[in-house]
Amino acid sequence: MAARGLARSVALDRDRRGMASLFWAGALGLALVIGQAGQGHARAAPDSFAGLAEQVSPAVVNITTSTTVASPLSGPDAPQLPPGSPFEEFFRDFLNPDGPGGPRRAPQHSNALGSGFIISEDGYIVTNNHVIENADEIEIEMFSGRRLDAELVGRDEQTDIALLKVKSDEPLPFVPFGDSDQMRVGDWVMAMGNPLGQGFSVSAGIVSARNRALSGTYDDFLQTDAAINRGNSGGPLFNMDGQVIGVNTAILSPNGGSIGIGFSMASNVVSKVTTQLREFGETRRGWLGVRIQDVTPDVAEAMSLSAAQGALVTEVPDGPAKDAGMQSGDVITSFDGQPVKDTRELVRRVADTDVGRAVRVVVQRGGRSETLLITLGRREEAEATATPAAAQKPAEPQSQEMLGMTLGVLDADAAQAMGLAPDATGLVVREIDEASNAYEKGLRAGDVIAEAGQQKVASLADLQARVDEAKQAGRKSLLLLIRREGEPRFVALAVE
CATH class of the missing domain: 2.40.10.10 (Trypsin-like serine proteases)
Structure with a gap:
């Protein structure tokens, strides 16, 4: 009986081991199937790129440009001789194309090489702006060896992109854009x-x-x-x-x-x-009409924001945003229904939006969310408007040390000299301790503190009051609006 029981036990163990083996084999097979399915969208390394190269090469072109440049013996680089010099007559004849020395100021040609690609069968070609910039003549060579003269359609310095056009009696091979x-x-x-x-x-x-x-x-x-x-x-x-x-x-x-x-x-x-x-023949980018900066963690803390994201408005000049009620200190959190992560994202999204389109812009203002309807202008027209250059600061009379800086009150003469409105108010940084938090955050002598805690400051007492309020509220930092040569920027300074 004991022997039969032992045999039965061994057989059961063998069956269990067999079932376990089948189970783990099945699990391993399932894992392999899942792993293969998860990698189904990934593309393995190609055995060769030859097929792809043959497919696209007819649409890729070499670009040769020719630029006319002045002779080094003419213009501002020509030799300058004092009147009465014994060599004056010689050089005058030598440099005079009609003189006995013959034509010595003939223009020279500079050649440059680059690449491009055809994007339509009627001959539009994309290349870099720096490849064709200032070119007098542009020639393209196709993979087949065919050469064609190209004309400039338009260019964009911001993205370094240029569009060319060639004429052809037959459709040209081209390649499409991908995502x-x-x-x-x-x-x-x-x-x-x-x-x-x-x-x-x-x-x-x-x-x-x-x-x-x-x-x-x-x-x-x-x-x-x-x-x-x-x-x-x-x-x-x-x-x-x-x-x-x-x-x-x-x-x-x-x-x-x-x-x-x-x-x-x-x-x-x-x-x-x-x-x-x-x-x-030119770009037409959308324009919101604000100056912005990223929301850093210390700025978010100073403004009691839940997250360091969005675009902080530092100034609202005359334009679409001002017309819609945008204010300095607003934080743009959404543009046209999409959240705004940072300033770079907002700038690109605004630029990609059609000029003249009305979009909804959500801002955080004073702890509340507000929605503005803004009709976008055109950035190129706004950038063409000249802005006056700012002058250097004069010496400030009255001063006091605060937050690692020696500050003075901004008066009308100083404001005008610094390119600000005559009635502008604020405090001028006269000196700064290089070991201070203010210096670490980028403040320098000559900067103007226009606001503190999103309130205007016209006196040293105003700034001290904002510092005291921040401390009483338990904040570690105070948000300052700084102007440097007329350009605004928010900075959060430690007040502890």
């Missing part, structure tokens, strides 16, 4: 162009980063490790479907050659610019 917002870090890309004037060349890599900003207001670059060198400027960056998702514009390099850090202006920016250049 750059769909590109992810790690996605495969292929660059094509004319690096170092060597002719058509292909390089491949991945998207290294997104939403890079270099120096422009509307910058939205894809960073890639695909090799980009001089001459690649204006060339396309393709996704694996043969769509242009970027225009190769710049590289980061200590030696001028590719080190794997290249920048391509995102296609979703470029396509909007080229559409406007094609239709109007």
